[in-house]
Structure formats: C-alpha cells, structure tokens
Amino acid sequence: MTISELFFGRIGFNQRLQALRPRLYRLAFAWCKDPYLADDLAQEAMIRATHRQGQLRAPELLDRWVIRILANLWFDHLRAEHPTESLDEVMDQLPAAAGEEPEGAHRRQETIERVRAAVARLPPVQRVVITLVDLEELSYREVAEVLDLPMGTVMSRLSRGRQKLKEWLIDEASEGRRAASCRLRRVQ
Secondary structure, rough: OHHHHHHHHHHHHHHHHHHHHHHHHHHHHHOOOHHHHHHHHHHHHHHHHHOHHHHHHHHHHHHHHHHHHHHHHHHHHHHOOOOOOOOOOOOOOOOOOOOOHHHHHHHHHHHHHHHHHHHHHHHHHHHHHHHHHHOOOOOOOHHHHHHHHOOHHHHHHHHHHHHHHHHHHHHHHHHHHHHHHHHHHHHO
16 A cells, blocks of 8 residues: 555545534434534544554444444443433424424424323433434344344334334323323313
8 A cells, every 4th residue: 555545545434424414413413412412422533543543344334333433432431420311302403394383383383392201201322222223224134233232122113212202102192192181271
C-alpha cells in the first residue's frame, strides 16, 4: 500500500464516519434524552472508531460497526453512572402535516408524547433494541451483529418491549376515555 492510498483511504473513512454523525447523535439522544450526553456519546464513538480504524474488517459495514461502538459506550455509561435511570424519548417531534387541522395536530402530538413516555419506561436493553429496529430500521440480524447478541435474544427483547408498549398505551387510552366520559357526565 502506498502512502497516497493510505492517505486517501483515511480521508474516505473520515468522510464516511463524519456522514454518520447525525445518525449516531439521533440514536444516542433516543437512548438518553440528554442532548449533551448524546453529543458526547456520538463524539466518543467517532473518536474510538477513528483510533480503531484498523479493526474494521469490512468497510461496507462501517455504520453497523460504529453503532456497536456507540451502544457499548451507552451501556458502559449506564453501568457506571446511572444503573437505574429510565430512558426517554425515542422519536424526534414529527412536524405537522401540511393542511392539518389544529385538533388533529394536537391529537397527533398527544399520541407522540404518550409513545415517548411509554418507551422511556422500558428497560434500557429493550429500548436500545426497539430504537435500532423501529427507528433505525435495522434487521434483526443486523441488530444481533451490532449488539453482539444471539438473534433469539434480539427477537425476545423486541417482542417483550413491544408487548409492554402495547399494554401501557392501551391502558392509558382506556383511562383517558374514562376520564373524558367522567368530564362529560359532570358537564351534562
């Protein structure tokens, strides 16, 4: 390998890594809901990836490799700093659809907030799997590779997490209907 190949290969790696930064930040923020911590985690993942560039065996898998580094950093942070911390938002706030009525926008925003709150209640291991599958749209196999878990473990964590979300959201919706009917009775 010539010096120019090494130099240009490194530039290509750095450019591809820099292009992943928004995705890394979005994932880290979905896991921790702290913009400063998410920025630190994304930055540290990029630094570690740069220092360990030689360990990347398949350059086409750079994104999965760096996401794995990010996930390991997040789990290390949880173990060291916040062993019982609950996680927060999974999705960025969705913009209102063009021409949407205020009432519809308000209902949609309430739904988003309910889903965020429910995801925040999940254990961190389930939250990470759900965000990688549902937010980042990675396949089960890719998530298993990224987190270095058996595919069955990924599938069970995803299933249990989705089931919990479903239960919580259904319970919350039924409580909301009961509260609304109580308010209507008082008005009448």
